[in-house]
Amino acid sequence: MTDTLTTWAGSHTFRGGPVVRPTTVEEVAAVVADARHVRALGSRHSFHDLADSPGTLVVLDRLDVPTTIDADARTVTVGAGVRYGELARHLHAQGWALHTMASLPHIAVAGTVATATHGSGDHAANLSAAVRGLELVGADGTVRTLGPDDQELAGAVVALGGLGVVTRVTLAIEPTYEVAQEVWTDLPWSQALDRFEEIMGSAWSVSLFTDWTGDAVDQVWRKHRVDAGTLGPEVAGARPAPGPMHPVPGQDPAACTQQGGVPGPWHERLPHFRLEFTPSAGAELQSEWLVPREHAVAAVQALRGLRDLVSPLLLISEIRSIAGDDLWLSTAHGGDRIGLHFTWKPLRAQVDAALPVIEEALAPFDARPHWGKLFSGPGAGRTWQDLYPRWDDARALLERHDPEGRFANDFLRRVGLR
Ligand SMILES: Cc1cc2nc3c(=O)[nH]c(=O)nc-3n(C[C@H](O)[C@H](O)[C@H](O)COP(=O)(O)OP(=O)(O)OC[C@H]3O[C@@H](n4cnc5c(N)ncnc54)[C@H](O)[C@@H]3O)c2cc1C
Structure with missing residues (x-):
């Protein structure tokens, strides 16, 4: 192969090839028909071999399709x-x-x-x-x-x-619609846990950023839909940020979308990071587990118990809320979820060693790992079928439409979907 592609974070070097960049749907069809093994790549922001293939890698950034x-x-x-x-x-x-x-x-x-x-x-x-x-x-x-x-x-x-x-x-x-974004700092953990539902529901979009140490959650980001009313009340016990903040300590807030409660277009406030800048930290790894909403506080407490393991490896963690859906392999299938996210330092071996420990701590809460981020399995004593009621249907769907495994890869085989 001539092109060497990696994931955005450099965490995986793609083994497949050639890399092709079709411009029409007809070209895509011809590429697939010609290949024994083939996979599509997106913008390569996943952290492992999820998108890889032993064969052709199709990149669609030149696909000429009108919006x-x-x-x-x-x-x-x-x-x-x-x-x-x-x-x-x-x-x-x-x-x-x-x-x-x-x-x-x-x-x-x-x-x-x-x-x-x-x-x-x-x-x-x-x-x-x-x-x-x-x-x-x-x-x-x-x-x-x-x-x-x-x-x-x-x-x-x-x-x-x-x-x-x-x-x-x-x-x-x-x-x-318009959104106004504001950041608060130093939310006492006691408040965060006692009033978790109220805080997460206090705006259209709420994120808590923590390194799990100390007595307080480092930052609370709230994004209010202006058409849903005026800005909510203050975040109990927290302080308004003194100026623009970046969620990762030491990073320049210029990369972040506008804060300070200034209303603006939805797409310039809902993402944390601006399109023109490198998002997050760049040199990093990520993991995330999604737990049913009712287990959120217990799961957060379990993670606080792992702070001595986790914090030295961490750039920052983010706690988010996601409404449920009915997509078979969605991490929010069947009900609302709380996302427990980790932006790790690029310390692959140490992070890999920590993953099963975290998964064991979160297993009682039926935690589903984010498909695009690092994980080691479905959790101690759990099967994928335990976590996803439509798992066997999903596996059968892939088998039915791709009996020869043209789109199969190591990732799908590892999790048992092929
Ligand atoms: C800095 C950073 C921040 C992130 N923030 C978030 C966040 O806020 N929330 C969150 O949930 N995740 C987040 N992620 C994870 C990221 O959103 C997911 O990994 C997502 O899948 C990346 O999309 P992608 O286009 O890069 O997909 P890729 O990583 O390129 O591919 C992902 C999967 O999609 C498949 N695929 C891609 N294109 C096609 C296609 N045309 N047809 C069929 N299959 C296709 C690939 O084969 C692969 O299986 C973040 C990642 C990074 C690096």
């Missing part, structure tokens, strides 16, 4: 390789919006929805939940479309790249 808005249906159809930040600008300019954004706008639409990527908000399901249709090139090289009434759509959206190369994604949209 079309259907105002009556309240949907937008977009090329799979378009980044959310670019889509969001287009939508806002036309008077439309998405219901949520991830922490960064740099990620590609198809790769993002394939892993159940999410933002934060009690009423905000993950980005995959907005999918109303997919166009994909299947294992036989033909182009299929799945619409909202298709029984398989709920299994096809979060398919981890195992169902084919998605070429177009149709997403639900709503009229554009």
